[in-house]
Amino acid sequence: MKELKHLNKYFKKYGLKLLIGIFITIVARVFQLVMPSYVNKSIEVAENYLKNEIILTEAKSLLLEYILIIVGAALLSGFFTFLMRQTIINISRYIEYDLKNEVFDHYQSLSLNFYKKNRTGDLMNRISEDVNQVRLYGGPAIMYGIQTLTLFVCLVPLMFIKAPTLAMYALLPLPILSVLIYQISKIIHRRSTIVQEYLSTLSTFTQESFSGISVIKAYALEPKINHELETLALDGKTKSMALAKVNAWFFPLMILLIGISNIFVIYIGGQQYINGEIESIGIIAEFILYVNMLTWPVAVVGWVTSIVQRAEASQKRINQFLQERPSIVNTVTEETEIGGKIEFKNVTFTYEDTNIVALKNISFTINKGETVAILGKTGSGKSTILDLIARLYDIDSGEILIDDIPIKKLNLNSLRKSIGAVPQDAFLFSDSIKNNIKFGKQDSTDEEIIAVAKKAVVHENIMGFSKQYETVLGERGITLSGGQKQRISIARALIKEPKIYLFDDCLSAVDTETEEEILNQLKKESEDKTTLIVSHRVSSAKNADRVLVLDGGKLLQEGTHEELNSKDGYYKELYANQLSEKEK
Structure with a gap:
């Protein structure tokens, strides 16, 4: 259960409520233990009356008293059982709430590389299905575990005090049951882990299918997707059935062993009564009630074991992500004032997941309030520059300065709050x-x-x-x-009124007339703001203060529109091609 140690801080947080719940659980079970002994006494009263040892009036009076005690104990046991559930089950919900928040907060702190390596469906399954499995451990497993422990601690000594030989035979099947539970629980743990991993795969597949439904329909891939889902479902059914078959052994084995205990009680108790070793047949009835009171707790041992094994498997999966450390760490606690000057000094950056070198020893300076356009072929490193300015990644070598301060020495939240970013793939x-x-x-x-x-x-x-x-x-x-x-995303960035605008090819889906109108508006809006515009169109760059042309992660050209258009190179060629296309 080492993985479940992560929950100890929550048990400590709700320790007082948990202790109250445990106390109520013990009280409920103690009241339950009152009933069998008074059933025994009631039978003794009937026996004494039949033997003419007491008169009818006295027998009726005693029976009424004992019945009232039995009913009262049952009502009090039921009342405290209700309070028990209200206390301990509520605690499990609090733990579920806190754990989901912890996982979600940690998800938000992790860097982009983490999300490139892990699928959305798996992330969702760990914060939903896995957390739910852990909740069952934090509530029902503890509640029923305390119930079982209380009954065993109170009941077993009581049985040996009243009739040692009968108690020994009644409890004889329980060690066998313990060994069987131990063996089966190991198999359950292994198969539970497999099922939980499968659920993540299924969540990922369905999430991607729903997100890409337009592509699926456009390419008439419905039969193929249905077939893949059917294959996944059948595989899942096989895994789930393998687990269910093991779980199915619990209750039949327990009922069988409890039945054997009842047979022992009736047979051995009957012999002892005939031989005069026990004075009243009521003790047999009392022991039958004791054994049957142990039926559910013993059965619950298997269920609780199954819950704990599932929770262990789920918490292990949760801990795998909680142990992930963000590669981007905020090292400055104080708020940082951002002006807008940006400087790259010999910056080299490689994407960890693909090992693609996106930028190679690149240097440039953008002054506060300046508008700079960045052009280049696909994969030349344009978008990477914007990501590095927002510190979504840390560079391999070189230095990035904001207002002449190394970017790592700026408060990360202050930096990102001062940026209005509009990605090419607008997310709404x-x-x-x-x-x-x-x-x-x-x-x-x-x-x-x-x-x-x-x-x-x-x-x-x-x-x-x-x-x-x-x-x-x-x-x-x-x-x-x-x-x-794209335009709603631009509006979202404008309303933020940031110090730095990062527009990543955000006009690629609009026509040239609308683009011109938007660019004129952006020019007015960003007069005193540092603005970087990544684009494939020269029309987006010609009104910029300066233009950076990238190729293969290197800075190929730098200058104003007029300067770059006056000399041979990539920019002049691109401008001529796009101008001729527009004239057509």
Whole structure:
């Protein structure tokens, strides 16, 4: 259970409530133990009456007293059992809540490399299905475990005090049961781990299928996807059935062994009564009740063992991610003021997951308030520069300075709060258009939202929707066109009013006229802001203060539009080609 030690901090947090729950559990079971002895006494009263040792009135009086005690004990046991569930099961829900928050907070702290290596479905399964398995350990397993322990601690000595020989035979099958449980639990642990890993695979497959449904339909891949899902489902059924078959052994074995205990009680107890070794037949009835009171706790031992094994397997999977350390660490606790000057000094960067060298010994300086366009072929390192400025990755060698301060010596939150980034693949949430724009500034007013939407040239499109700014988007903004998504993303960046704008080919899905209008608006908006525009179009770069041309991760050309267009090279050739295409 070493993996489950991670939960000890939560048990400590809710320690008082847990102790109260344990105390209530013990009280509930103690009241339950009252009933069998009074059943025995009731039978003794009947026997004494039949032997003419007591009169009818006295027998009735005693029976009424004992029945009231039995009913009262049963009611009190039921009441405390209710309180027990309300206490311990609630604690398990608190632990589930805290653990999910811990996992989610840790997910958010991890770097992009982590998300490149792990699939969304697996991440979701660990925070949902795995945490739920752990919750069962934090609640039902503890509750029933305490119940079982209390009954065994109180009941077994009581049975030996009342009739040692009968108790020995009644409890004889339990050691056999313990050995069987131990052997079966090892198999359950192994198969539980396999099932949990399979569930992650299934979650990943379904999540990707739903996200890529438009591609699946466009390529008529439904039969292929259905076949793959059927294969996965059959494989999952095999794994789950293998686990279910082992679990299925628990209850039949327990019922069988409890049945054997009852037979021993009746047979041995009957012989002892006939031989006069026990005075009343009521002791046999009492022991039958004791044995049957042990039936559920003993059965629960197997169930609790199964829960603990599943929880151990799930917590191990959770701990694997919790032990992941973010590669990007905020080393400065104080807030940092960001001006906007950016400098790269001999920067080299290699992507860890692919070993592709994206930038090779690159150097340039962008002054505060300057607008710089970055052009180049696909894979030349344009987007990488923007990612490094936002410190989504740390470089291999060289130095990145913001306002003449090394980027690692800046408060990471301050840096990212000062950046308004618009990625090429615009991501919108399944929420209203208004809230998607407000994502850049949570306390923005409706007037501010409309103003930035107009600057992003998307206001007219939004007003054309039936619910306008309250229109709820589909997942990832699927209900909008590519250009509309890009322009709403631009509005989201503008409303943030950052010190640095990073536009990563964010106008690729709009026509040239709309692009021109948006660029004019952006030029006005970013007059005193440092702006980097990554693009494949020269039209996005010609009004910039400077242009950087990249090729193969190296800085190929640098200068103004006029300077680069006046000399032979990649920029002049690109401008001529795009100009001729426009004229056609």
